[in-house]
Amino acid sequence: MASLLQEEERWCRSAVMLLLDLAEMVHIYVVVVRISEFVVWCMGGRNGGGNGMGIIGDGVAQKIVRIYWASKEARPSLQLRATDLSCSGSGSGVMMPVVVKIFGLLRKQHWYKPRCQTYAKLLVMLGKCRQPNQASLLLEVMRSDGLQPTIDVYTALVSAYGLSGLLDEAFRTVNYMKIIPDCKPDVFTYSILIKCCIKLGRFNMVQQILDEMLDLGIECNTVTYNTLIDGYGKAEFFELMESSLTDMLESGTCHPDVFTFNSMVGAYGRSGRIKQMEKWFEEFQLMGLKPDIMTCNILVKSYGKAGMYKKMGSVLDFMKRRFYCPTVVTYNIIIETFGKAGDIEKMDEIFLKMKHQGLKPNSITYCSLVNTYSKAGLLSKVDSIVRQVENSNVVLDTPFFNCVISAYGHAGDVDKMVDMFMAMKDYKCKPDDITFATMIEACLAQGMIEAAQDLESEMIKANKK
Template identity: 65%
Template sequence: MERSVRCSSSSFLPSPVSCSTKFPREFRGQKGIIFLRILAAKSTPENTSQAVQKGSKKDLSRILRTEAAVKAIEKKANSSKYNNLWPKVVLEALHDAIRENRWESALKIFNLLRKQHWYQPKCRTYARLLAMLGNCRQPNQASLLFEMLRSDGLRPTVDVYTALASAYGLSGLIDEALDIIHDMNSTSDCKPDVFTYSILIKCCMKFQRHEMIDQMLAEMSYLGIRCSNVTYNNIIDGYGKANLFEKMENSLLEMIGSGESLPDIFTLNSVVGAYGNGGNIEKMEKWFDEFQLMGIKPDVMTFNILIKSYGRAMMYEKMGQVVDYMRKRFYMPTIVTYNIIIETFGKAGNIYKMEEFFLEMKHRGMKPNSITYCTLISAYSRVGVVEKVDSIMRQVENSDVLLDTAFFNCAINAYGHAGDMEKMVELFSEMKVKQCRPDNITFATMIKAFNAKGMFEAANDLQRKMLPDNNSAGTKLSRIIA
């Protein structure tokens, strides 16, 4: 079998269960046989079915009771009189709020937790809350929570410091995050580890602070901390997204040369994606082959990257080869795969192929999302087929797809481009109903459409109303058009 297959070709390389039953001694022998026969007689299909249904109802009832209790806890979080609540429900409510990144609810529930008689402060809980606040870009709240930890008499652990540094770093406060690292280095019993530095490196890459990378790597070397796969992948991905390809390749070669932290699928996708996004198809194909020689097989994300890269380069034949390979090797395309293909053919004006893959996606049982519909509307608008836009809008109305501001901007632009001002304003008013806040793109699109129609009064009115009161703006525009 070949070890490598080149991207330029039409092909791409990319337990038994045992059961044993043991019976207690008292069930062995003749009596045990009679006992088992009785069980066998009782276990008819009807009885088994009833037992399963009964068990399912009990499970469902328990789940519903738990969910109701969790919601009740969230309501009680605003009150100060509850101090002896059931621990399991309070902790589950806090867990759900953290998992869903509902930071305001999480902090209220945590304050309620601290008032309970049975409460014992733990650094682990604080670390999880700090990590959530970092994900929600709430550095000020993270700072207050850290002070609360100290007031509870806890000594911050490495995880707590790391989560706090991450909260600053993810919000672009790199210097503040570095101060946390320096505080850790000055503490004898709480030194930063490879995970701490990996997160900080990721933050520096995200906010284009590339000059800090060498400094942090030098600190790690001085402290005897070796780079992990995550560290190298953060560096490679960051340099790749910044189009610093030479530094990216140097970091990759250093990773390979380390002999400990070897490249993996994340490394493959970062390198191939960097060259693909940069339009360097030759390098993309070269490194795709190199990773296969290292024994790293592609996944669906890799193929999505290849399809998107070939599509951008208008290399539709190679794009089709990747799609065919996925079908032959039973790689299941995702909604992202289909959205990329639909967008590629839509931008190319190939409506027939776009619709072909849209139908294939639905036949596979995949539900289109707002990105799918937005892509279709843009493509139909681009070629001037307004009736198709109407058809897509009807499909959206009859579906449970979650709409966002980007979708409405797309639809508003399509109807504005077609000169249908009434429909455009209708969609603008519907944004309030769907809780989608208009942004500057929404207003700029509508103003441009009004000016193109010579409706300068409506355009000026919208200019004055831009963000303060979206609902009244929509109402007044409706009166002007009528």
């Protein structure tokens, strides 16, 4: 129950941030009372009379207003932004329609003034949520508002198409931009296009884009080079990665930054090429770049993966000397490392240290613990983790439930497995193919053929939605 209330509170705060951001984008200069009344109207109903749009209930709407009043003088203290409501975590597919609906309501207000920047930001959000059809419709809405798309809007549209896997549409949009005055594609447009090609593994198209940029006299900037270095590194195309760094250095106008640093070091670290990782760690420092907490986390993970625990410890000492405080990510990496190594005692020690440092374990932390306990056959410790989570305000996700369901399934405890499956609904976590496959396997192992068939039918039904 506590978790549901906290989730509602988080949603409300996110809704407030969305409205504040949209208000900022469309220059709504009105008194707080009008904004708060509008929130109640569009979210639930006016004065409880049910005359509003009814996106969510009046109780939640009233809470949004209270949070708004509390946050209007201290906005920086609220860290959840519009993107938390629309495109993060398990809510990405669920909350985005609400964002679009709220924007539609804003457009109907007499004080609404259409701005290209508003549409550009919404297009970026739709792209991150993989909703290209909505992005296309939004462009038409923009035109109906009497606005002509700018280069930023078209670039956001290219991103929306590209990130959704519609590369042909993305390239078609870029070609269309070329014939529009004042909307010629620039380095940012092409950088986005390169990023989309890399994400989809279409590396053969990257060189074509670079050649086109050269023909048009568009020079790569730091973002372009970093996109290339990061993409080639993740694909383990190390020669191309280093060649891109060389081009960057020889350009004379673009200089490596900490993102370049982390991309190069991370690429070699992930692939277990420790010597090259250490070499570039030193090289970038000689260039005057300082490692940040992310760099340290990359080193910790790479050494841990390679079983080089002494060097992992030396990185933690380095962090202490530089006054870098280990983050939740740092502890999660160490917990996962010792868990995979089967060193449960050390893993538990790090977990306790993490909590003593005042850091809040998250779903990833608990997944690592559950996986390790499950492999060691320590089901009582899995029970303990489940109780901890139930009594905390940690935000759970589908991967966590999959871990616990797998643990109980492999142990043959079908009842607890089913209990966790039912609990997913309470936490608003949607079962995926892994959830169903794990449960089907467990049921078959116990000779529960009919239950396995029912789950298979439910999985097919869920995938059709």
